[in-house]
Amino acid sequence: xxxxxxxxxxxxxxxxxxxxxxxxxxxxxxxxxxxxxxxxxxxxxxxxxxxxxxxxxxxxxxxxxxxxxxxxxxxxxxxxxxxxxxxxxxxxxxxxxxxxxxxxxxxxxxxxxxxxxxxxxxxxxxxxxxxxxxxxxxxxxxxxxxxxxxxxxxxxxxxxxxxxxxxxxxxxxxxxxxxxxxxxxxxxxxxxxxxxxxxxxxxxxxxxxxxxxxxxxxxxxxxxxxxxxxxxxxxxxxxxxxxxxxxxxxxxxxxxxxxxxxxxxxxxxxxxxxxxxxxxxxxxxxxxxxxxxxxx
Amino acid sequence: xxxxxxxxxxxxxxxxxxxxxxxxxxxxxxxxxxxxxxxxxxxxxxxxxxxxxxxxxxxxxxxxxxxxxxxxxxxxxxxxxxxxxxxxxxxxxxxxxxxxxxxxxxxxxxxxxxxxxxxxxxxxxxxxxxxxxxxxxxxxxxxxxxxxxxxxxxxxxxxxxxxxxxxxxxxxxxxxxxxxxxxxxxxxxxxxxxxxxxxxxxxxxxxxxxxxxxxxxxxxxxxxxxxxxxxxxxxxxxxxxxxxxxxxxxxxxxxxxxxxxxxxxxxxxxxxxxxxxxx
Amino acid sequence: xxxxxxxxxxxxxxxxxxxxxxxxxxxxxxxxxxxxxxxxxxxxxxxxxxxxxxxxxxxxxxxxxxxxxxxxxxxxxxxxxxxxxxxxxxxxxxxxxxxxxxxxxxxxxxxxxxxxxxxxxxxxxxxxxxxxxxxxxxxxxxxxxxxxxxxxxxxxxxxxxxxxxxxxxxxxxxxxxxxxxxxxxxxxxxxxxxxxxxxxxxxxxxxxxxxxxxxxxxxxxxxxxxxxxxxxxxxxxxxxxxxxxxxxxxxx
Numbered sequence: 001x002x003x004x005x006x007x008x009x010x011x012x013x014x015x016x017x018x019x020x021x022x023x024x025x026x027x028x029x030x031x032x033x034x035x036x037x038x039x040x041x042x043x044x045x046x047x048x049x050x051x052x053x054x055x056x057x058x059x060x061x062x063x064x065x066x067x068x069x070x071x072x073x074x075x076x077x078x079x080x081x082x083x084x085x086x087x088x089x090x091x092x093x094x095x096x097x098x099x100x101x102x103x104x105x106x107x108x109x110x111x112x113x114x115x116x117x118x119x120x121x122x123x124x125x126x127x128x129x130x131x132x133x134x135x136x137x138x139x140x141x142x143x144x145x146x147x148x149x150x151x152x153x154x155x156x157x158x159x160x161x162x163x164x165x166x167x168x169x170x171x172x173x174x175x176x177x178x179x180x181x182x183x184x185x186x187x188x189x190x191x192x193x194x195x196x197x198x199x200x201x202x203x204x205x206x207x208x209x210x211x212x213x214x215x216x217x218x219x220x221x222x223x224x225x226x227x228x229x230x231x232x233x234x235x236x237x238x239x240x241x242x243x244x245x246x247x248x249x250x251x252x253x254x255x256x257x258x259x260x261x262x263x264x265x266x267x268x269x270x271x272x273x274x275x276x277x278x279x280x281x282x283x284x285x286x287x288x289x290x291x292x293x294x295x296x
Numbered sequence: 297x298x299x300x301x302x303x304x305x306x307x308x309x310x311x312x313x314x315x316x317x318x319x320x321x322x323x324x325x326x327x328x329x330x331x332x333x334x335x336x337x338x339x340x341x342x343x344x345x346x347x348x349x350x351x352x353x354x355x356x357x358x359x360x361x362x363x364x365x366x367x368x369x370x371x372x373x374x375x376x377x378x379x380x381x382x383x384x385x386x387x388x389x390x391x392x393x394x395x396x397x398x399x400x401x402x403x404x405x406x407x408x409x410x411x412x413x414x415x416x417x418x419x420x421x422x423x424x425x426x427x428x429x430x431x432x433x434x435x436x437x438x439x440x441x442x443x444x445x446x447x448x449x450x451x452x453x454x455x456x457x458x459x460x461x462x463x464x465x466x467x468x469x470x471x472x473x474x475x476x477x478x479x480x481x482x483x484x485x486x487x488x489x490x491x492x493x494x495x496x497x498x499x500x501x502x503x504x505x506x507x508x509x510x511x512x513x514x515x516x517x518x519x520x521x522x523x524x525x526x527x528x529x530x531x532x533x534x535x536x537x538x539x540x541x542x543x544x545x546x547x548x549x550x551x552x553x554x555x556x557x558x559x560x561x562x563x564x565x566x567x568x569x570x571x572x573x574x575x
Numbered sequence: 576x577x578x579x580x581x582x583x584x585x586x587x588x589x590x591x592x593x594x595x596x597x598x599x600x601x602x603x604x605x606x607x608x609x610x611x612x613x614x615x616x617x618x619x620x621x622x623x624x625x626x627x628x629x630x631x632x633x634x635x636x637x638x639x640x641x642x643x644x645x646x647x648x649x650x651x652x653x654x655x656x657x658x659x660x661x662x663x664x665x666x667x668x669x670x671x672x673x674x675x676x677x678x679x680x681x682x683x684x685x686x687x688x689x690x691x692x693x694x695x696x697x698x699x700x701x702x703x704x705x706x707x708x709x710x711x712x713x714x715x716x717x718x719x720x721x722x723x724x725x726x727x728x729x730x731x732x733x734x735x736x737x738x739x740x741x742x743x744x745x746x747x748x749x750x751x752x753x754x755x756x757x758x759x760x761x762x763x764x765x766x767x768x769x770x771x772x773x774x775x776x777x778x779x780x781x782x783x784x785x786x787x788x789x790x791x792x793x794x795x796x797x798x799x800x801x802x803x804x805x806x807x808x809x810x811x812x813x814x815x816x817x818x819x820x821x822x823x824x825x826x827x
Contacts, residue, residue, distance in 0.1 A: 017473050021389050027381035031448065032402030034441045038409065038417045045420055097316035105310055114321060116564050121324045123556045125502025127533045128549055132327055134536070161323055192306040215408065222410025224505040225533060249412045249505075256419070256509055271416045275409070282408040286401065391634045461671040465733075468629055469684035469740055470661035479687070484674055 042275055046268035058269065064235040066255065066263040073270060075237045079152075079245040080221055080277075082238060083231060086156025087163055087220040092213055094160070095167030099209075102168070103175040104197055122165035130229030133158040138230060147242035150232035155245065158226050163216035170215060174208020175201055211289040218281040221274070224249040248274045328553060335550025338543050344551070348515050352531060353541045357548050359517045363432070363525030366518060367511060368500040370436030371443055376493055378440075379447030383489075386448075387455045388477050407445035411506040414442050418510035430512025430524040438510045439503060443496040450495065454488025454570070455481060487570035491563050498559040501552065504529040528552055580605040580744070580774050581626065585640035588618075588625050588798075590633055595621040597798045598640065608766060608775040610789025610806060612782050614821065618798035619778040620668075623746045626776070627663040628656050644744075661688060664737025668749040670729035672721030677713050680721040680732055684740035699739050707735030708765040727758025734765060745775045752780060763788050782822055786810050794818045 050058045053071060061072020098118065102111055133154055142149030178201050186196040202209070232244020233254060246254075252267050252274075259267055300308065346356030382399070390396045418438030428434040458481050466476040482489075512524030513534060526534075528548055535545035581603035588596035596618045603609050611619045624630045626642065628649065641648050649659055661684070672680050681700045682690075690696060700717070704710040709731040713724070721732055730750055737745065747766075751759040766775060766788055779785050785792045786806060793803035794815075802815050813819045 020474050021385075024381055024385035024389055025395075027378055028385040028399050031378045031382040031444055032399045032406070034444065035402045035406050035409075037421070038413065038441075041417050041420050042413065045416075094316050094320050097313045098320050101313050101317040105313060114317065116560065117321050117324055119564075120328075120557070120560050121320075123498050123502065123560055124324075124327065125504065125529050125532075125552055125556070127502070127504050127529055127536075128327065128331065128552065131532070131536050131545070131549065132330065136330075161320075164320060192302045194306040194309040195302055197309075218408045218410075222408075222412065224410065224412040229533075229537060249410060252412055252416065253505060253508075256416070268416060268420075271413055275413055278408055278410060278413070279405060282405045285408075286404055459671070461667070461669070462673060464629065464632070465667070465671045465673065466683075466687075467632060468627060468660055468665040468667075469687060469737065470657050471684075471687040472657055475687050479683075480673060 039275070042268060042271050045265060046270075046272035049262055049265040050269045050272070059273070062237065064251070066259070066266060069262060071262075071266040071269070073248070073251075073273060075235050076246055076248045076251045076270065077273065078237050079231070080247040080249070080274075082152050082245060083155045083159060083227065083247055084217055084220040086152060086241075087159035088213065088217060090157055090160025091163040091167055091216055091220070095164050095212070095216070096171060096209065098164070098168045099171035099175060100197055102172050104193060104201070118165055118168050121161075122169075126162065126223060126226045127229070129158050129162055130226035133226065133230035141242065145242055147240075148232060148244055150230055150244050151242045152231070152238050152245045153241040155227055155231040155247075156241075158230055159220045159223055162223060162226060163219045166219050167212045167216045170212030171205070171209050174205040174212070177208065178204045207288045211285045214281050214285040214288070218278055218285070221247075221277060221281070222249060224253050228253055248277075328557070331546065331549045331553050334543075335546040335548075335553070338547030339550055343547055347517060348531070348544075351540055352515065352535050352544055354544075357528065357531060357544070357551065359515060360526050360528045360531040360548070361551070363511070363518060364501055364527040364529070366432050366521070366525060367435050367439060367507060367527055368497050370432060370521065371439035371500050372493060372497060374437065374440035375443040375447055375496065379444050379492075380451045380489060382444075382448045383451035383455055384477060384482075387452055388473075388481065403445050403448045406441070407449070411442060411503060414438050415506040415509040417441075418506060423510055429522065430510065430514070431522045432511060432518055432525050433521040435507045435511025435525070435527075436521070438506050439500050442503065442506055443500060446496045446499065447492050450492025451485070451489045454485040454492065457488065457570075458484040487566050491566040491570065494559055494563050494566065498556055498563070501527075501555055501559070502529055503527075504533055508533070578605040579603070580645065582643040583640070584643075586625065586642055587639040588621055588630060589635075589637040589639075590630075591635035595798050596625065599800050601793060601800055601803060603774060603776060604791070605774050606770060606772075607790040608770055608777055608788055609803075610785030610792040611776065611778045611795060612780075612785050612792060612821075613795035613801075615780065617795040619795050620748050621798070622795070623665065623748050623776065623778055626744075626746060627660045627665055629660070629665070631656065661740050662742055663744040663746055664740055664742035665746040666730065666733050666737060666748065666750045668752050670726060670733050670753075672724065672729050672732055674720065674722060676718045677721050677724070677732060678717040681736050681739050684736060688740060700735075703735040703739040704732075706738050706765070706769065707731045708761055708768075709735055725758075727754050727761065730754060730758070730762060731765065734762070738769075743773060745769065745773050747775065747777045747779075749778055749780055751784065759784070782810075794821065796821070 058071055058073055060074050062074050063070050063072045064075065102114060137154050137157060138149035141151060141154055182200050182204055183196060186200045227247050228250045231247060231250060233246045233250055234244040235246045238245040248270050251270050256267055343356040344361065345358050347359045348357060349355030386396060386399060415438065418434055422428045422434035422437055423430055462480050462484060463476055466480045507527055508530050511527065513526040513530055514524035515526055518525040528551060532545055532548040532552060535541055535548065579602045583599050583601040586596060586599040587594060613619050621630065625638065630636045638650055642650065673683060678700055681703050682696050685696065685699050690699065701710065704713065709728060712728060721729065724732060751762055769775065777789060789806045791804060792806045792809040794801045794809065796817060801817050802813065809818065810822065813822065
């Protein structure tokens with residue numbers, strides 16, 4: 001009898017623990033299945049029309065006249081790529097410079113000031129960035145270089161600033177993860193700090209830095225509100241840096257409010273393309289950074 | 297460059313890097329000062345407490361403040377338990393394995409998805425399929441999904457930084473797993489978890505693309521979670537883009553910036569306290 | 576017949592492919608202090624954590640053989656591990672006060688076991704702190720953080736903390752390794768007093784400590800037991816040459 005009660009007591013405990021574990025697993029799984037649900041919905045809404053009009057004309061078609069049922073996404077794809085490339089040209093050097101200064105060339109006190117400022121940069125709403133672009137940058141470009149001002153150049157600069165926090169924080173993490181012995185070893189051999197950064201730290205932190213750039217790229221491609229406000233939104237392939245441009249994200253956001261029927265489906269199809277690009281970038285970033293984690 | 301001696305090269309590099317860093321910092325400070333300088337004069341008690349009138353051309357921004365608070369509150373209410381629960385599962389209840397990897401990968405991918413995709417998704421699922429319409433409910437749910445990855449990641453970090461010895465001690469004193477998690481691990485990780493949640497509030501305040509398609513843009517004062525609402529960020533966007541009222545746009549932006557500043561200072565303070573506790 | 580409280584037979588502990596304990600045979604008698612000595616990584620701590628099944632928390636933990644405590648094989652599937660851990664209190668090498676008050680530290684285990692009511696908790700906390708030899712020093716500041724105590728006081732707090740759970744056995748894993756001689760002495764005094772109510776296993780890397788407080792001593796090497804016997808015998812006339820070498824400081 002005594003055995004029996006004890007058994008029951010223990011089973012109760014174990015059942016409770018198993019119940020909690022199960023409940024948490026369900027929570028964790030439902031949290032992440034959001035990703036699955038999003039994928040399903042976007043794909044389900046967006047793919048039929050792509051196949052109806054042919055994948056090739058959808059992706060490679062140069063004209064977007066939704067009212068005439070002409071859905072060519074090529075200008076937007078090119079637009080997103082241009083703007084993203086431009087953002088990287090601006091964001092990567094400045095981001096890496098900040099990361100190096102923060103980890104290698106500054107005192108603790110300086111770091112204590114700069115780091116929160118960089119974090120603040122990430123917190124500013126994208127509409128505010130877009131607004132600053134419209135108020136300051138666009139007129140400046142119009143007056144200095146000509147053209148409408150709303151342009152690839154303006155969008156690149158603003159997005160370049162917006163991806164800085166991503167690049168900085170992940171690069172700082174990976175630079176700090178380099179074992180101190182590497183740094184000390186190099187300094188002990190008589191290398192200057194800059195040589196140490198160039199020859200030792202950068203190669204050692206390479207995969208983390210690449211991951212930071214890829215994630216920054218993802219942010220630039222995905223940015224919507226700022227791009228709408230400053231890129232000009234003309235649905236044609238830009239001929240120069242000063243020409244207006246429309247990105248995949250802007251395409252969705254600009255027309256979603258009034259689109260119906262096939263037009264709306266075509267916007268979801270735009271979402272599918274964007275989604276695929278982002279998932280590819282995420283997977284690549286994940287693979288590079290997990291390789292870094294496995295070989296410290 | 298090759299001809300330069302290493303010392304000179306070092307000097308040049310250092311100067312270059314510092315210049316770029318200062319430019320970055322300068323840009324940020326410029327944005328903040330610019331908005332505040334033009335926005336602060338617009339701010340008054342009336343601006344904050346009066347409802348917008350005439351499409352926002354006149355009046356204040358009270359209903360948009362309410363909209364922002366309602367959306368953020370609902371989003372956090374949903375995302376915080378889910379996110380913290382997921383983090384607890386990932387850190388305390390699993391030793392890795394394929395399922396955990398799937399969950400973690402999912403969370404990382406979720407973090408990279410642009411807000412416009414969340415907006416599309418929320419529009420099709422909540423607004424149309426579930427017939428919640430443009431409402432605080434649709435917007436809050438959509439935003440909750442957006443905030444999940446941040447909350448999961450920061451909670452995970454916070455839980456991981458609780459010394460493992462605390463767990464061992466708790467178990468050795470005859471606590472169950474659940475007791476150990478709720479009485480020892482979570483209280484110690486709480487400041488870190490709260491920091492992550494506050495950070496997410498900051499993100500939700502600034503979010504525009506996802507809410508504009510799910511919460512709508514009605515300027516009326518919301519009366520229930522089924523009312524459509526226009527948060528400050530969307531209000532600012534519409535005022536500025538359609539040129540309705542620049543001065544009200546600046547005022548709204550200033551309120552946004554002040555809120556974000558406040559939240560950043562709060563997280564910074566919380567984080568410092570948390571770090572000091574464990575080092 | 577002496578009263579054997581813990582009987583270990585052919586006990587091995589594995590973590591994944593790594594074997595940390597190898598076919599141990601050892602008896603622990605009731606109300607004795609058993610000292611366990613041996614070089615680092617000889618399996619002493621692993622053995623303690625096998626007794627209260629803390630090793631279960633390590634990934635890939637697997638055991639062979641039996642450990643019988645009070646006539647019951649503790650690795651049988653229907654054993655209540657929570658109950659077992661309450662019965663065998665453990666003090667670790669580094670004192671780990673939880674980040675809460677002295678009172679709450681001591682009351683922690685009792686609370687987890689379901690003890691409620693301020694009066695009863697007060698009594699348990701006071702009694703445990705007295706037995707742990709800390710009451711006089713902290714009675715006026717029970718609400719201050721346990722982290723504010725000195726190292727030696729923290730370790731006695733940890734001792735008091737396990738006493739509050741009303742264990743029958745006390746497992747100590749190098750409890751004085753980080754402490755100064757005076758703190759060490761205070762802990763050893765407490766142990767001598769506690770012996771009449773508890774069975775104590777003291778793992779120590781300080782052979783002199785075993786000589787001072789242990790009734791019997793066991794010598795571990797590479798996860799196996801070399802020999803065990805009355806402390807005086809082990810220290811004056813070891814049966815095994817390796818014991819002799821270790822005690823003379825030839826290795827470890």
